[in-house]
Amino acid sequence: MVQFAVPRRGLPSAASFRRWAAGFPGITLRIVGSREGLLLNRKFRRKAKPTNVLTFHTGDIVLCHPVVRMEARQQGKSLAAHYAHLVVHGALHWRGYDHLTKKQAARMEREEIRRLARLGFADPYTVE
DSSP: OEEESSOOTTSOOHHHHHHHTTTSTTOEEEEEOHHHHHHHHHHHHOOSSOOSEEEOTTSEEEEEHHHHHHHHHHHTOOHHHHHHHHHHHHHHHHTTOOOSSHHHHHHHHHHHHHHHHHTTOOOTTOOO
């Protein structure tokens, strides 16, 4: 399921979000603005700013559009490529992957790269 809590203009389609999440049945994606992103990040992570993606054990994944858009621009990526990466990243967290140690990060990045390649996206960690 995909929920838009922001205007959809300029965003990837709901069908695109569903395709990126297709390998993870049971998740719900919610695309939010800065205010909701800030409130959720403050409540659940005690951070005083919105973050790009939050994953909950229930399978809910929240993506903060202003943060994702800014990061895509800063990283020279298309908005779709960055959203696809963050959907996969969030879903892998839901599946138990993490990146707290170098070993965990390497495992998670390998899986992200593999899944994104299947979706037609380049390695998100490659700097061009």
